[in-house]
Amino acid sequence: MTVNDIITKLNLSVLGGEQGLKKEISGAYTCDLLSDVMGNVDDGNIWITLQTHKNVMAIASLRDLSAVILVKGLQPDADMLEKANEEGIPVLSTNEQAFEISGKLFQLIHS
Amino acid sequence: MEFNFTVTGGDFISAGHASSEVKKVLQKLNVDPKITRRIVVALYEAEVNIVAHAYSGTIKASIDTEKITLVLDDEGPGIPSIEQAMQEGFSTASEKVREMGFGAGMGLPNMSKNADELNITSDVNKGTRVEIITWLNNKAKA
Numbered sequence: 001m002t003v004n005d006i007i008t009k010l011n012l013s014v015l016g017g018e019q020g021l022k023k024e025i026s027g028a029y030t031c032d033l034l035s036d037v038m039g040n041v042d043d044g045n046i047w048i049t050l051q052t053h054k055n056v057m058a059i060a061s062l063r064d065l066s067a068v069i070l071v072k073g074l075q076p077d078a079d080m081l082e083k084a085n086e087e088g089i090p091v092l093s094t095n096e097q098a099f100e101i102s103g104k105l106f107q108l109i110h111s
Numbered sequence: 112m113e114f115n116f117t118v119t120g121g122d123f124i125s126a127g128h129a130s131s132e133v134k135k136v137l138q139k140l141n142v143d144p145k146i147t148r149r150i151v152v153a154l155y156e157a158e159v160n161i162v163a164h165a166y167s168g169t170i171k172a173s174i175d176t177e178k179i180t181l182v183l184d185d186e187g188p189g190i191p192s193i194e195q196a197m198q199e200g201f202s203t204a205s206e207k208v209r210e211m212g213f214g215a216g217m218g219l220p221n222m223s224k225n226a227d228e229l230n231i232t233s234d235v236n237k238g239t240r241v242e243i244i245t246w247l248n249n250k251a252k253a
Contacts, residue, residue, distance in 0.1 A: 034159075035217035038152055039224070043144075051212045055159075058127030062134060062151050079124060 001025050001109065003046070003067045003090050010104055012069065012092040016081040019088035023066040027109060030102045034059055041065065048102055052076045057083035057091075065089060069105075071098045112136075116170040118161045120187065123211065126162045129170045130155040133181075136174065142247055149225040150245045154181055156218040157241050161185045163208045165238065178227075181243040189235040197223065 004021045007014060014021070026044030031037050032051055041047065043064045049056065052074050060068055061083075067090040070076060076084070076091055084091045094101045114136065116129035130151050137147040154170075161168035165187025173180045190196050197219050204214025223229050228244035 032212050033215045033217065034212040035156065035215055035221055038155060039217060039221040043148075049212075053211060054124055055126055055211065055213075058131070059155070062127060062130055062155055063148070 003092075006046075006105065006108060007092065009108055010094065010101065012094050015070070015076060015084075015091045015093050017067070017084035017088055017090040019085075020067065020090045023090070025066045025109070028102065028105050030098050038063065046105065048098055048105070050074055050098070052080060054079040054083050056080060057087060057089060060084075060089050061087045067092055069094060069101060071096060071101060112174050114172040114174075116172075118158060118165075118168040118170060118183075118185070120162060120164070120166040120168070120185075123162055126159050127155055129158050129172070133172050133179075136172075137179070140174070146245065146247060150179055150181075150243075153222045153225040153229075153243050153245070156222045157181070157183045157243065159213060160218055160241075161187070163204055163213055164188060168238075177248065178244055178246045181241075181245075183241040183243075184238065185240075186238045189237055189239055190231070190233040191235050193231050193233060 003023050025046055026042055028046040029041045030048040032049050038059050041063050044066050046067045047065050048069045050071050057080055069092045073095045133154055134151045165185035168185030171182045195201055199220045200216040202214045202216035208214045226243045227246050230242040233239040
């Protein structure tokens, strides 16, 4: 399953990092603590979070994540988006909160 | 080979720059991705610690065929009790830093888990030196 596949199925909007839409998804990780993500996420995971600053993309890039989903319609800081485009890691947006979108993504990945 | 970086306290915009550059070098050298990942996790945490707690710092990365040695020196408040700082969940981070999702007391434990050798020395009101050694050939501790 690629990032593109889940965008349509989960009705996500693409905010940046379009070059990475064909990346394969290995799973997902829902967390707002950066060190927890840094230490425990798996390569190729999608990261679901409410954090909207540039350091999110630093971690996404260092840990080779496939995409970031921002919950509750939150908008990324300008420099986060810039970094997403630079790194080619998609930043996606949903109006749903973390529990809802995580549940739906879990079902998609594990069905 | 040797690489040097400078880190400015409070500069979260540039945090992770050294980690990213070191990662690129290790990838070019065809280091096992699992080992690269451990190095990058440990270095990133150490780099962010300088940004979050110190005034300024330097990072020196020395790579030879056997190992990578990362030495991070900062000028800052220092760590009164390293034993306490190593405990998961212990943090002295500011409210601002916590709001960003840092400062959960996971940084030093993450470093410890991902380094083959971790040496920390600190002088209160002067600064801290962190040395992270990682063996590149899997022959050190698993």
